[in-house]
Amino acid sequence: MTLAPRPASEQKEIRRIAFQGSGGSLFGIYIVNYFLTILTLGIYSFWGKVRVRRYLFGQTQFEGDRFAFHGTGLELFLGTLKAIGIFLLPIMLLSILPDLLALPDVAKTIARFLVWLLFMTFLPVAMVGARRYRLSRSSWRGIRFSFRGGVREFLKIFWTGGLLSTITLGLYYPFFEMRQQSYFIGHTRFGTQGFDFDGKGRDLFWSFLLTAALLPFTLGVSWVWYLAKKRRYFWEHTHVGSARFRFPITGGMLLGLYAVNLLLLIPTFGLAWPWALVRNARFACRHLSLEGPLDLGSITQEAMDASATGEGLAGILDTDFGVGV
């Protein structure tokens, strides 16, 4: 935890991440959350979500300092209410009303198209909104993260990428993913310090193709191999200034992690979920490091506020976009 200057002879600066949480503590948090959620008929779940996040962030250390999550339950609750108003309500009305009012088939088709259009619009909006919210509520050493990407830019990436992936029967998908990652990382900041991503779609294209071709013969296991490769590639093409992340994991390592998690979860009917979560976090932190010079002294606070509506939307759409670890 000291900030003693490193010897000049040390060419490579390596910074590591550590996760110190325990499954037992997390389980306790989940139990209390579940109890209060039932007692309040679901309302408490937003506060519970915040407690879990605060714990997970607080247990993650980088250079001896813990991350912190600053979101609140009330924020999440109001964000979800807003998201229900602008998204869920129109969708429900559009999908139920034409039947209830016995409208002609043309109206039903139009309603169905509108539902689809709403989905295709709100899904990317939620992805951006959730990221904005989460990063704006995350800090390390008192400095906030932020996300500065515009929604319009992502809508373009999402729609063209989705369209091209459909037309090419999925062949475009690795390029699509790469463009999303580039957008998400490229607009992420820590204080005044930006992150950069320099991955290229063609680097993963052949692995993707091979995995897809082998999928039926490996009963899906080849997908884990591709996942490991992709996660490693994504991290290792992410920089902060001239420092670069290292994440040397292999498909075998990831498969081992998943297999043990399944062995924990199946016999306990999912009750071991907190332990699986802690195992995932430990795995990520054990392998992730930041290499190269990083001048923390030149970074200053530059926070940007964000509303929780996008986070609420993401909750409704059942999408979970991990931030960082």
Next chain:
Amino acid sequence: MRAEGDVRTVRTEWTGSYLDGKAPVRRPASIRVLRRGLEITLEEGTVLQWFYRDVRQAQGFYAGEEVRLERGGDLAEVLLVAEPGFLVSLHRIGKEAVGHLHDPRRRSRRATFTLLAAVGALGGSLAVYFWLIPFVADSLAVRVPVAWEERLGRSVTEELAPPGRHCRDPQLAQAVGKIVERLGGALPGTPYKFRVFVVNDRRVNALAAPGGYILVFRGLLERARTPEELAGVLAHEIQHVIRRDVTRALLRQASSGLLLRAVMGDAAGVMTYGLEAARALAALKYSREAEAAADAEGLRLLLAARIDPASMLAFFEQLLAAERRSSRLPPYLSTHPETLDRLIRLRAMVSEPRADMPTPLLPEADWQSLRLRCAPGAKPTRNE
């Protein structure tokens, strides 16, 4: 802000780190714990005074976690102290002024609370499942307008048996229509219009959708030896509709799914839930009470329509016997619990003496050929 007299035995000097909320730099700080606040001295000599009432705790609630105190708005100043004993001395000296900060001496209470919460969670889940959901669904079911039930019923039947799979034989339709008419005639004042469709499906089954839609599968029709036997099944299903058992069961299923999702912490998939529930209609189970009531009321309906009630019992017995012989057949009756009890009760009701004589259903129709008209080419299911 002076520490005095009785607190001399408590450690008041601590060391930690200070973050100013402007740069990611940890600055060593020495801290004095006073009655109403903290006196923080930074390395270069700056002295900060933090009143307890302005301070909030963000971390340090769990063993091994650094204590993190914050002061100020969103981009707060932060004070970090590694030793948990710091919090204890805060409470010793600050007393009620630090009541809003965590006290590590109370952690054992948290363990007790967690245990109680676990017990409570289990009890709460059971109460919600067995009491709250049925209560909510039941009180909603009687308030759903019939017009909504009809529309729901129509989309559910279209989902389960698209019109292309209906039997379109006009003579059969006419015969079934006459049976429904006779039963409906004995139900004055019902808000429902009963629509019975024969589905070209060899399964032996019949089911009711909300709002008066009833599906009879070809397999069941072919097994009905007389029109009265089919009428018995229809009377039973009609009672499920009138008593809103289907609507109630769909609501129960939908609300338990919704609640499960709420508890899991995401309000997800709410809009798709209605459809999922509709698809599961075939697998819906009614409660024992609902089945007994549909039997009893169905039987009463047969009597009111002057249809021989013994045929209902005979048909159920025949179906049960066939199901026992061959487990290959998807069952109509055994989806209902306590089938034997039901048969015994039906038998008792049928044997009660009655004044008016039943009049035959479809006396001039050739039922034996009618019941096979749905799939003339198909080999009829063997009957005895």
